[in-house]
Amino acid sequence: MRNLKTALLAAVLVGSTVFAGAAPAQAAPILRGVYYENSECHRVGNYGIQNGYWPGPYQCVWYPVPTNNPPGFWFLYA
Structure with missing residues (x-):
């Protein structure tokens, strides 16, 4: 029983040091708006x-829509 407790404690300590040293993940860009014009x-x-x-930073991405008028939209990601 003592060996089992020692093994569990060692596993918890190793696991906590792995998480303590991990860097946070980069957040994914979020869609902030859809526009008809690049300048807007x-x-x-x-x-x-x-x-x-x-x-920052932000990014404006053009998605063409051939059957539409206007022929596409600008999507703002930040």
Whole structure:
């Protein structure tokens, strides 16, 4: 019984040191908005960083939609 307790304690100590030394994972970008124009996407992206709504950087990504008018949308990720 004493050997079992010693083994469990060793496992807990090793496991806790692994988690204590681990770095936090990088957060995935979150969709912050969808826009018709590139300039509007960048305007809102800069506004969000300057006013503390999200930590930088942001990214505006174009997704074309051939059957639509306008022919696509700008997606803001931050």
